[in-house]
Amino acid sequence: MTTTLLDPTGELDPVERQPLSKPASLDGLTLGLLDISKARGNIFLDRLDTLFTERGITVKRYKKPTFTRPAPVALIQQMATEVDVVVEGLAD
Amino acid sequence: MELPEGFVAVVKQDCPTCVLVDPILKEMESRGTPVTVYVQDDPAFPTVSRVIDDRALEHSFHLNIETVPTLIKVEAGHEATRIVGWERAEWEAFTGLSKLGEGLPGYRPGCGSKSVEPGIAERLAISFGDVQFGARAVELPSLQDDIEYCFEHGWSDGLPVVPPTEERVYRMLQGTRRAADEVLGLVPPNHSECTITKVAINAVMAGCKPEYLPVVIACVEAALDPAFCLHGLLATTWFSGPMAIVNGPIRASIGMNWRGNLLGQGNRANATIGRALQLLVRNVGGGRPQGADQSAFGTPVKYGSCFAEDDATAWTTLAEDRGIAAGASSATLFSADGPIGCADQKSREPKGLITSLAGTLVAIDHHRMANAADVVIVVGPEHGRVFDSAGWSKADAVDALQSATRIHGHDLGMGTDKSAAAAAHADGDGTLAKFREGGIHLVRAGGDAGMFSAIIPGWLVKGELGTDPVTREITP
Secondary structure (H helix, E strand, O other): OOOEEEOOOOOOOOOOOOOOOOOOOOOOOEEEEEEOOOOOHHHHHHHHHHHHHHOOOEEEEEEOOOOOOOOOHHHHHHHHHHOOEEEEEOOO | OOOOOEEEEEEOOOOHHHHHHHHHHHHHHHOOOOEEEEEOOOOOOOOOOOEEEOOOOHHHHHOOOOEEOEEEEEEOOEEEEEEEOEEHHHHHHHHOOOOOOOOOOOEEOOEEOHHHOOOHHHHHHHHHOOOOOOOOEEEOOOOOOHHHHHHHOOOOOOOOOOOOEHHHHHHHHOOOOOOOOOEEEEEOOOOEEEEHHHHHHHHHHHOOOHHHHHHHHHHHHHHHOHHHOHHHHHHOOOOOEEEEEEEOOHHHHOOOOOOOOOOOOOOHHHHHHHHHHHHHHHHOOOOOEOOOEOOOOOOHHHHOOEEEOOOOOOOOOHHHHOOOOOOOEEEEEEEEOOOEEEEOOOOOOHHHHHHHHHHHHHOOOOOOOOOOOOEEEEEOHHHHHHHHHOOOOHHHHHHHHHHHOOEEHHHOOOOOOHHHHHHHHHOOOOEEOOOOOOOEEEEEOOOOOOOEEEEEEOOOOEHHHOEOOEEEEEOO
């Protein structure tokens, strides 16, 4: 059974949560590369690492233990506190 | 709603009187009187030939059935009159049939209709009535936890909120006679329209009972009065948030606390009424910490602050001081930081107590600042007794506090206007008032034991440029 709630707000925003707006530039930002442990994702991310680093962008690498489950809370918290932007490899 | 001609009976199998009258309804039918039976639970229960399944209770809702069995006489498709329960003479007169139900007891009262069972009436009113909430309905994804959803959408002050379902909001709206779509004003900082429905939704989330809603509405009305300056109070870097003090008979009817721990936890009305106002500011107004709310520290008051005054002391009440008629209930909104305790366990006469209170009051904002924020002093029963036994009125105490808190000109600093300081030297005794005229508010409340009072300063910016206390009568 679905639950219906009545909106408590001034209804200025859409009901769906909006993603943060994308940064206009990566200058001065720290970029995270998240490997979800899918086969060969690391090759794609290694190449991105090289390209971003060549452009002077700080890159940090992260890895989920398995692609079959959501990222552990500790990993999400670590990324949220260490980087401004994340690139995630989603498929083989 | 068009009804079948003849008689309509509304019954449920779970009612012994309905079971008793079932053969009588069959007897009416067999004697040529048309009978249609609406059944609320088991459609196989009635023995007459025309049975309408009303397990959804839509017919019972529209017919406004409170008791089963109800027997309705229908003329030209509409109800002419009705009787409830079973009383032979009444049924015989009503149906025009003599010797009904021979051998059965002469009288049995009916049972409650399923349509008025607790929790059902709201559901039926929402499903079948003409309920317009005037708020966007948000359907949660399946398996989504409703409380977590409220957190994720930023609807919470950091503590769990009660999810505002349609049933809960409908029940909350029964707490007032005001129309759900009545607009109370625009809530800063986004200046979004605030309807009674939006107040009710946030009151549900705060944990209020429907009978608290008139108090919450009065608080919202006071907050939206330009004199209260909600926008500035919300945006200031200072600590303050809104604090409501309630007077009058509604305090007792909704079980508010004006005794021990009244500023603390444990009383639902005290805890949730102020929270409802703050959730409304957050949700309808869009005022959020580190957004429009730029408070450097905040204060626990901003989770919501509301308490009642002890109206039965020798002093005039806050409501009387502010022109509210005797017997009426009211809410007065102040800006408030946290309480500062003042202990004086020795003074047995008012002068000593004034000296103690004044010493604490002078430190408000800064010990060298004149014309500081307004202050509410909650005078505890044991301190109140010292004033009462010496025959001091509230006005006597306020005057004495004003005199005892004046700042000497050579001590002035920290925000005190230099020209005012010069004036203090030029005339009079070279002192300036710590508090503006009318800036000391005394109320009586607190636990029986403890020779303490609670000093609650407010927002530094007061009067025309800032905030003034605002009182609103609480009406149904």
